[in-house]
Amino acid sequence: MLLRSLVAVLLSIPATTAIIGVILILVPVNESLLMSLLLMVFPIWVVVSSAAYLALRPAASAAILCTISAVGFGLIAALKYAGLSGL
Amino acid sequence: MKRSTLKTFIDVHSWTGLGAGMALFVAFYAGAITVFTHEVGSWDSYSVSVAQQQDLEQAQILLDLVIATQPVAGETLRLNLSSAQHPGNEVLWYERLQDGSFERREFRLNEQGVLNTSRDTSELAKFIYALHYKLGIPGTWGMYLLGIICFIYGIALVSGVVIFLPNFVTDLFIVRPGKNKKRFWQDTHNIVGVLSLPWHIMFAWSSAILAIGFFILAPFQVAVFDKDIAEILGPQMGQVQTPQASGKNGPMLGVTELLAIVQTQTPNLEATQLRVINVGDTNAVVRVIGDTNSEHIDAYATLTLMASDGKIVSVSHPATDSGGAIFYRGLIALHFVSYGDYLAKWVNFILGLAGAFLFYSGNLLWIESRRKRRQAVQPRNTVLLARLNSGVCIGCMAGISAAFLASRGFAHLSDRAHLMEAAYFTVFVSAIIWCLVRPVASGTRDLLNVCALFSVAIPIFDVLLLDTTPWASASAGQWELFLVDAVSLIAAFTFWGMARAVQRRALYGDPNSVWAAPVAIS
Numbered sequence: 001m002l003l004r005s006l007v008a009v010l011l012s013i014p015a016t017t018a019i020i021g022v023i024l025i026l027v028p029v030n031e032s033l034l035m036s037l038l039l040m041v042f043p044i045w046v047v048v049s050s051a052a053y054l055a056l057r058p059a060a061s062a063a064i065l066c067t068i069s070a071v072g073f074g075l076i077a078a079l080k081y082a083g084l085s086g087l
Numbered sequence: 088m089k090r091s092t093l094k095t096f097i098d099v100h101s102w103t104g105l106g107a108g109m110a111l112f113v114a115f116y117a118g119a120i121t122v123f124t125h126e127v128g129s130w131d132s133y134s135v136s137v138a139q140q141q142d143l144e145q146a147q148i149l150l151d152l153v154i155a156t157q158p159v160a161g162e163t164l165r166l167n168l169s170s171a172q173h174p175g176n177e178v179l180w181y182e183r184l185q186d187g188s189f190e191r192r193e194f195r196l197n198e199q200g201v202l203n204t205s206r207d208t209s210e211l212a213k214f215i216y217a218l219h220y221k222l223g224i225p226g227t228w229g230m231y232l233l234g235i236i237c238f239i240y241g242i243a244l245v246s247g248v249v250i251f252l253p254n255f256v257t258d259l260f261i262v263r264p265g266k267n268k269k270r271f272w273q274d275t276h277n278i279v280g281v282l283s284l285p286w287h288i289m290f291a292w293s294s295a296i297l298a299i300g301f302f303i304l305a306p307f308q309v310a311v312f313d314k315d316i317a318e319i320l321g322p323q324m325g326q327v328q329t330p331q332a333s334g335k336n337g338p339m340l341g342v343t344e345l346l347a348i349v350q351t352q353t354p355n356l357e358a359t360q361l362r363v364i365n366v367g368d369t370n371a372v373v374r375v376i377g378d379t380n381s382e383h384i385d386a387y388a389t390l391t392l393m394a395s396d397g398k399i400v401s402v403s404h405p406a407t408d409s410g411g412a413i414f415y416r417g418l419i420a421l422h423f424v425s426y427g428d429y430l431a432k433w434v435n436f437i438l439g440l441a442g443a444f445l446f447y448s449g450n451l452l453w454i455e456s457r458r459k460r461r462q463a464v465q466p467r468n469t470v471l472l473a474r475l476n477s478g479v480c481i482g483c484m485a486g487i488s489a490a491f492l493a494s495r496g497f498a499h500l501s502d503r504a505h506l507m508e509a510a511y512f513t514v515f516v517s518a519i520i521w522c523l524v525r526p527v528a529s530g531t532r533d534l535l536n537v538c539a540l541f542s543v544a545i546p547i548f549d550v551l552l553l554d555t556t557p558w559a560s561a562s563a564g565q566w567e568l569f570l571v572d573a574v575s576l577i578a579a580f581t582f583w584g585m586a587r588a589v590q591r592r593a594l595y596g597d598p599n600s601v602w603a604a605p606v607a608i609s
Contacts, residue, residue, distance in 0.1 A: 001098055009238075013306065021311040035323050035411025038316075039418070041303050042295045043288075046241035053095050053246075076311060087312045 004061070008052035011065035016045040018072020025076055025085045088253060096246040101453055103243035105472070107236045108446040109479040110222055114233060114294075115446065116483055117219035119439025122424050122432050124212045129172045129567040131494050132209035133553060140174040141196065147342045149196045150363075153178045156202060157194075159366050161332055166342070166361040172567070210504035211494040214511070215487060220298065223512065234298030241291045247280055255281075266597075269455040276448045279441050286438050287445075293422035296415075323412040327391045327401045330370040337369030339394040345373055348397040349390050353404060355380045356388055369395060381405060385420035443480075450476040458600055465601045473527045473601045475519070481534040482518025484582075486511040488541035491575070495548045514541075527601045528593035535586035542579035546572035 020041055024034065048065070055061035079085055120127065150166055153159060157180070165179040176196060181189040195203045221229030251258070259281060262274040280287070295303070308316050340348075346358055358377035365371045371394035379388045383405035391400040408416065420426050424435045454469045454476075493510035497503045518537075522530040549572055550556055561569035593604040 001102060005099075005102070008242075017306040017310055021307065024307075024311055031319055031323065032409035032411040035320055035409070036414050038304060038307065038320070039296065039411070039414055041307075042238075042241070042292050045303075046238065046245060046291075049238075050099075050242050050245040050249075053099055054092065056091075073310060080313075085311075085313070087314060 004053065004058045007058045007062045007065070008049045011062055011069070012045055012049040012052060014069040015065045015072070016041060016048050018069045018076070019044060019048070021076045022072050024087060025079045088249075093250065093253070096249045100243055100246040100250055103239045103246065104446070104449040105453060107239040107243060108450050109476065110233065110236050111240055112443050112446040112480045113222050113483045114219055114236075115439050115443040116480075117215050117487065119436050119443065120487065121212075121216045121219050122436045122439060123570070124216055125172050126567045126570055127215065128209065128212035129565075130571040131211040132173075132207060133568065140171065141169045141176045143168070143343050143346070145169075145196055145200075146176040148200065149176050149178055149194065149202070150342065152196070152202045153180070153194045154366060157192075160336075161368060162366050164363045164366055166363070168358055168360065170359070208498070208501060208503040209494065211490060211507060214490060214504070214508055218487075218511075220294075223515075230298045231302075234295055234302070237291050237295040237298060240287075241295070244284065244287055244291060248284070251277055251281060268597075268600075269452065269458075272448050272452045272455055276445060276452055279445050279448070283438055283441055283445075287442065289418065289421050290442070293418045296418065297422065320411075322401075323409055324415060325389050325403045325412075327374075327403075329364055329372045329391070329400070330393075332365040332368045333370045335369045336367055337371065337395050339363070339367075339371055339373075340397050345375065345392060345394075345397060348392060348399075349375050349377075352390060352399060352402060353377075353379060353388055356390075363394060371395065372400060379405060384426045385416040387425070447476065447480050454601060460597075460599055463599055463603070463605075465599075470527060470601050474522045474530065477527065477531040477534060478519035478522030481531065481538060482515045482522070485518055485534055485538045485541055486513075486515035488538060488545065488575070488578075489514040491545050491571075492541060492548055495545070495552055498552070526605050528589055528604050531602075532586050532589045532593070535582050535589060539579045539582035539586065542575045542582060545575035 020037060024037055027033075052061040052065060055064060076085075146166060146168055150164070153164065159180055162180060162182075167173070167177040167179065169176045178194040180192045180194070182192050184190055191206070192204070193206050195207075197203045217223075220233055221227075222233060223229065224232065258274070258277055260278065262278060263270050265271065304316055312319075342361065345361065349356055349358065356375075356377040356379055358375050360376045362374040362376070363371060364374065373392050373394045375390045375392065377388060379386045385405055388402070388404040390402050392398065393400060403412075405413070405416065424431055450472060454473050457466060457469045459465055490507050490511040494503060494507040497506045500506065514537075518534050521533065524530075525533065546557060549568060553568070555568070557568040557572040560567075589602070592600075592602050596603060
């Protein structure tokens with residue numbers, strides 16, 4: 001349970017940042033929507049962490065969360081490199 | 088739902104509850120009292136409050152005297168205008184000391200119109216408020232700890248819902264008292280948890296934003312944003328770039344003139360505070376904060392004006408705020424119950440106590456679930472949790488009642504605030520030690536009796552030590568004394584009833600339980 005919880009809590013932080021970060025860059029947001037999306041970080045972090053417990057083994061939840069983070073941050077870097085980010 | 092998934096979430100709910108429950112109990116119990124922070128403050132400062140409500144003319148005299156007699160040039164002053172609950176005007180200045188820390192300085196005008204620089208020693212409401220978000224841990228570490236606990240609390244809420252979903256329809260409104268104590272605690276835990284779920288979601292969310300919002304946003308600054316997030320979000324959160332001090336002395340419009348200009352912009356604004364930035368400078372700025380008396384959940388507005396000519400620099404008003412700002416301010420307003428009237432306060436007070444009960448009952452449920460029904464000696468871990476649960480939770484309640492008593496009892500001493508804090512921590516720590524050395528049932532019963540004793544002493548102290556009585560004060564329209572004393576009496580009666588219930592269970596309940604008396608409780 002300890003390993004599972006460490007995976008769920010720690011790896012959900014970059015995964016949440018990646019999910020919200022991609023939305024922030026892909027959706028043309030104004031400053032008002034920007035703040036609303038950033039306020040959603042906490043509930044999404046909690047839901048992602050809780051969902052991590054659905055995987056049967058800690059290794060599986062770690063792999064899923066790492067994949068979400070890698071894909072998300074890769075997409076963010078690519079979009080920023082392409083000059084598509086206004087943030 | 089798969090059996091293995093349900094079991095995983097039961098484990099998650101148990102461990103998150105155990106990890107965060109006691110800290111959240113302290114936060115919720117102190118938070119419930121903080122709902123009435125103004126009333127507690129008025130109760131506490133009864134002996135120092137002035138009889139007549141001061142007016143704007145006296146506010147001007149006070150501000151002028153502070154600026155003329157104190158080294159506040161270029162500094163920031165806060166002028167808190169008088170209200171029905173705080174009849175005296177007050178100027179606050181956080182003086183920067185040589186070691187970089189700040190010292191709070193307070194100024195008031197006494198009845199003879201002379202500047203009173205002595206600090207108000209009534210700190211009870213501030214102490215309970217700080218206890219609610221720092222748990223009594225010095226510095227900002229307590230706040231950060233509670234921020235992390237809010238995250239654990241969030242996971243406990245999600246896992247709790249997942250566990251309860253399969254039995255949602257059959258178990259929602261059922262409480263089964265009787266011999267099966269586990270069933271009883273589970274039913275009460277479920278009904279309180281599910282019915283107040285939206286409120287708990289709001290609290291976990293808003294508390295995390297208030298406590299660790301900066302840390303939540305930090306990864307976005309590193310990975311997503313090229314611009315400074317604070318610069319983008321600042322204006323929406325009411326932050327205004329004020330002009331730099333010029334270094335030249337300049338005049339400032341009077342309080343009445345500034346408020347008249349504010350009225351032209353926001354006609355119904357009831358100003359509560361004027362914050363003067365760069366005092367005495369030609370670029371001095373005044374920020375006027377007040378209640379718009381509108382139907383918005385956060386009805387407070389902030390207007391920033393140049394102090395020299397009253398030119399409006401910025402207006403932050405709930406009617407014209409952006410969607411993001413309304414979202415943020417709404418969440419914070421829900422947290423601080425800065426909406427509605429006394430009905431909203433009472434509802435939140437009851438929900439706060441119900442929240443504290445939720446964490447307490449969650450731990451009881453864990454203990455009951457692991458009870459060995461065929462042996463008198465119970466597992467060490469359940470005995471330890473029972474001791475800690477009683478010591479921390481009941482000790483916190485006893486400590487807060489002791490703080491009320493100390494603040495009233497030492498009202499004439501300049502060290503009153505320190506003595507009040509010492510009373511809380513002495514009782515709190517002693518309670519934990521008491522529960523660790525005594526059998527669970529007798530330790531718990533004793534602490535509940537102490538809670539009852541301390542609580543019933545609050546109105547007795549008021550009658551003995553004040554030059555009025557709660558009923559005389561209430562008949563004069565000042566309800567704070569009566570309110571605190573009446574709630575204390577109800578609390579005392581409740582604590583006494585709970586102590587009797589613990590005693591009954593110890594003597595006549597199942598002997599194979601941590602709550603049974605090893606020998607009859609004397």
